[in-house]
Amino acid sequence: MLRYSLKRLLSLAISLIIASLVIFLVIEVAPGDPASFMLGMNAQEDTLNALREELGLNQSKLERYLSWTFGMLQGDFGTSYTYRTPVAQMVADRLWVSLPLALYALALSTLIAFPAGIYAASRRGAPGDVAVMGATQLGVAIPNFWFAMMLVLVFAINLRWFSAGGFPGWDEGLFTGLKALTLPAIALALPQAAILARVMRSSLLDILNEDFIRTARAKGLSRRQALWRHALRNALIPVLTIIGLQFSFLLAGSIIIEQVFYLPGLGRLVFQSISQRDLIVVESVVMLLVFAVIMVNFIVDLAYAFVDPRLRSRS
């Protein structure tokens, strides 16, 4: 296990280094001079020079890359050109919206998908199974931002149960904060729940065909007892992997959903930064998102190896 973990850790480090290199090259090298890109075509030469000095553009590319990455390792993401505040602080503030939103959506998606998947698998071929599978087909096809607009129309504009957008902040209390995130989380969770329910169902059906389930049935357990006592635990392994992978998609997906609900999260920060040409912020937020995806994949790999000894020995 230790050898496997070390090998994965090395590959994690390499992935992070290459990802940071790719982001750095795309943002800082491709468009020419970042200072004139940020300030626009009509900028004065002395203003450009001042910005170049401030951004460290007079250094070599290697020096800039190293100072960017080592800065990040110490929690220093640079200073936003537009807002004149440390990027780390801005990102941390926005994460307090985006991260709870992603976690809330993940919880909702699991809460919907598990019962739906188990129900469908336990009634394979019956009308209940067909109905659940039909609903998941639809769930996968619905764009989450469109669903979000429909939720606003019904629950915020017509029924007035929730606000149509905005976030009052966690200072107003946990309940108020969660209430503001409820519609966005439902919109974000829907397609993921549909995918997860399908994975849950097919994973359970695979397990239900295994010999040990037949043995359990032969010993006198009903199909339902065999499902709950033996199949479910085994079927969870692929499901947990998918949940892990979905988290990164939820974090990226929250970028779009935040636009619908005007939530002050990472998504709004990155779009504002794009329109204000604040490349330092874009660079850091993109790196953070990629870091999150790579980390989650790493943890899923480790968790998978932990529960499945065959993977460890293969390494």
Place this chain on the structure above:
Amino acid sequence: MRSRNLIIGGVLSALFIAAALISFLWTPFDVTQMNIPAKLQTPNGTHWLGTDHFGRDIFSMIMVGARTSIAVALVAVGIGMGVGVPLGLAAAARQGSLLDEVIMRGNDLVFAFPSLVIAILITAVFGPGAVNAIIAIGIFNIPVFARLTRGAALPLWQREFIMAARVAGKGVSRISLEHILPNVTNLLIVQGTIQFSLGILAEAGLSYVGLGAQPPLPSWGRMLADAQTMVNFAPHLALIPGGAIILTVLGLNLMGDGLRDLLDPRIRVERT
């Protein structure tokens, strides 16, 4: 049941592909033509799906929007297949080699960049546009096809007919092309359909946040973005493009499921 999926999916997909193709020759109204006195009409005899806030005909916009969505998703699948499949074939042919390791780790790396993140990166540098959406979705498709091809090709290399081809003196790349590729084509078609539908969703999402197709080019995602502030008094502005996206994606997914059932011999055996 299974062929029903294929038929319903095929009909839905064909409908939108036909709408996209016909829009090259004819649309009921010019999509760039504003007609303010006729703005925000609900569906009626003249404007079958109503008009938007500029009085543009929504039916015509849906037709041209289908063109944008389908073109972006189709080219993105083409990029994914064109690059991913050769990489997957090469990785499988030299399993365990440095080349295999580099290709698969490279794939892992690209997987870490969701298409939205790639689009953000490209847009921050080059500005928004449909071409950037194609590149972003296309890059994300590469590892999908590379992994699928490699995974499907690996067991084939152990089969007798491949050994026979090797004994006959065929090289690795010729075997990959002449024997491995035809045997993974079914899988690629099914995955292609799925990626096509995901591409349409991704394009809509990117256009919605302003990273994809730009005005005046109509796109379903942009139509939804425009509809957002008017949804309370003109819900048809959101319902119609949303419905178009859902029906197209649903159609392609059903078609993918139907094709898988039809093309996968294991499922065929199960059925009999």
